[in-house]
């Protein structure tokens with residue numbers, strides 16, 4: 003059963019079965035855990051906040067939550083997965099002489115020139131690629147003999163009596179109005195014991211006659227009231243994100259975190275973390291919330307301390323993974339029947355013109371340049387069965403993606419992850435555009451970078467929140483089968499922050 | 509649970525097992541609710557505090573108890589063993605049952621309080637248990653009800669022994685007494701020998717939320733009575749109600765206890781309000797019971813979630829105070845187009861659906877056998893053999909093997925035995941509702 007360990011109202015220690023706090027009686031079903039850095043989000047002047055050193059640690063970290071069902075392959079839209087254009091976005095790390103390499107990154111790769119259809123010519127490439135260690139970050143080991151790539155964990159039989167959504171606090175710029183305050187230490191059990199059941203015109207959106215009880219269900223028709231996490235919008239000056247439950251899932255298991263951090267040199271780091279809970283695992287919504295919050299906080303802290311971005315990205319993925327692993331009860335360790343909480347994670351960090359991405363799983367980052375000056379590109383390579391098979395040369399791309407196992411992920415964050423293999427890459431951007439960081443709930447409806455570019459609204463750079471909303475709507479219009487989450491980072495940063503430290507120091 | 513329990517009441521925990529995922533248009537929601545009471549301590553462990561309990565032992569003294577003569581002596585010895593098992597401070601009385609009911613000890617419409625002296629006095633009084641007269645079980649229960657009502661104890665329990673049919677009152681009279689006594693006290697019932705009617709004894713136990721069993725050999729009565737009294741002494745809290753909230757426009761298909769035995773509670777609902785009803789569960793010691801709840805709801809769209817039932821254990825309070833909620837579990841419904849999710853069957857629901865079918869198959873098979881319908885009896889008892897084997901219900905499998913020759917356990921192929929002992933047939937019938945819990949997965 004999903005659980006909090008302390009009461010959010012009075013900090014009383016809770017037992018695993020508690021549905022209400024034994025001390026103050028507060029219901030625990032909708033409890034909001036404290037959000038890291040939330041105290042930095044209350045001031046009126048956003049600029050002042052993210053420019054002062056003291057606040058830079060936590061930055062503008064916001065978290066959001068949301069649902070995902072991307073592992074079965076059944077819900078993936080296979081149609082756009084076989085297109086030849088996929089090659090153009092695939093990056094390889096093989097070529098060491100990329101355009102904008104800096105010393106420490108000299109072993110890095112770049113866009114695979116020939117495939118990139120004009121985007122990857124040396125010296126004039128849209129952006130250099132600073133890849134992983136010599137082999138680059140995209141080589142995926144072939145499956146070990148006798149150990150087929152792990153398919154989506156088998157659906158769990160369902161002793162899940164109560165769902166406890168873990169929802170982030172409302173941030174300063176939250177577009178979602180804060181939830182009305184709950185009644186204090188009134189024992190909610192009394193509500194159901196009242197002899198004459200009161201039936202005023204209710205706040206239930208399903209039957210419009212009942213009222214929503216403290217456990218989130220209508221006391222008349224039983225329908226679950228919409229949760230804060232069903233649709234979440236956040237924006238900071240330089241980045242925005244939207245997460246939505248979609249049309250076919252009962253819960254949003256996606257989550258994201260946004261942050262800005264001031265670098266020691268006065269530059270600004272813009273951070274977006276997007277996670278997708280593994281539906282077949284236990285408490286996937288908690289996994290994605292924990293990973294996005296922990297990963298976002300780690301990035302904000304390390305980058306404010308001056309950490310090298312790819313190193314910070316690597317650390318943040320490990321931190322996020324540890325946060326998810328910590329959700330698995332210790333007594334379940336080694337139990338093959340326990341499906342530990344799990345999620346994917348993809349992050350993007352923009353510092354000046356340096357874009358760093360990091361990921362585990364099949365959530366993705368894309369670069370969509372403005373005005374057709376360059377080809378759009380996918381910046382990440384899925385940890386998925388199909389990608390592995392193609393990478394290992396065992397199947398053609400068409401065959402691999404037509405296989406029912408195509409979308410089974412081969413890498414994830416969670417206590418039962420066989421090996422943690424964070425991928426990171428950096429790119430120098432030299433033309434205006436937007437970076438998209440998203441879950442498969444979006445890319446299932448616009449898989450290639452070119453398809454995403456085609457549905458990107460005009461004005462994406464100046465209105466990242468509008469852009470994120472619009473992209474979410476694309477997924478919903480396409481059927482909204484999965485939870486959908488997308489973060490939009492304009493380049494150059496929309497408020498001019500990316501132009502540099504010098505201005506701010508002056 | 510959070511700490512709102514009084515120290516002497518066990519802590520109740522509830523666990524819900526279900527597959528909450530329904531396909532588009534799916535309406536039936538099934539769940540197994542496991543309720544476990546712990547922390548009260550059992551009779552063997554508890555010492556000290558005066559027990560807030562009262563017990564009346566009803567012993568059949570009809571003329572048939574003298575055939576053979578050892579039967580009456582065994583009944584006296586068994587009652588003595590039960591008296592020895594009484595905790596100090598427990599109120600008790602002994603009633604002799606014939607076509608009427610007679611107080612044997614202490615008499616005067618009162619109960620005695622157990623201590624060394626009263627226990628000896630009571631055992632001495634058992635010589636007055638002599639066999640002569642008829643059988644009117646309702647009159648025994650009515651007397652027990654009156655005695656227990658005066659005791660003011662919160663745990664009120666009866667132990668009833670009979671050896672013959674309820675010949676000296678009509679079924680309607682017995683039914684009326686049971687209706688009057690239900691909720692006043694709980695009662696365990698035993699049939700000794702093989703001349704009693706299984707349905708009469710199980711009817712009494714079921715109405716009064718107690719156990720029913722056969723003691724075919726009167727020599728085993730003493731041990732059985734000692735165990736029954738030990739179990740009664742372990743009860744910590746009485747009158748616990750299973751409270752069920754269900755949404756508007758839904759239908760409760762059934763509410764059954766399914767472990768440790770099958771008992772259909774559906775018809776025993778007492779409405780609390782339009783969407784809430786109480787089902788009696790009797791008294792609890794340190795024990796665990798499973799309930800199967802089946803609710804039909806109005807289907808909602810894919811991606812929708814609703815609460816199909818809220819199951820709580822409540823304890824009525826005296827006066828105007830609201831009842832205390834001892835534990836609660838939520839039964840949910842989530843509509844999905846993920847076939848893998850919606851076609852999954854909860855192992856617990858499947859198991860207890862099978863156990864309930866097993867009990868029904870045995871009862872129908874034995875009825876058909878009595879009616880001479882060999883084909884139907886063979887089919888039903890064969891199915892029972894198959895279900896018992898599948899679910900690992902070894903006790904029931906052994907009882908079945910005394911009534912049928914098992915040809916193929918897995919296929920449920922059986923032949924009816926000839927010359928089945930009455931005791932074996934009655935044992936199978938009486939214990940047909942006993943279930944086993946879900947086997948742990950390897």
Ligand SMILES: [Zn+2]
Pocket residue numbers: 069070071072278441442443484485
């Ligand atoms: Zn997804």
Ligand SMILES: [Zn+2]
Pocket residue numbers: 206207208209210211212213220221222223224225
């Ligand atoms: Zn409603």
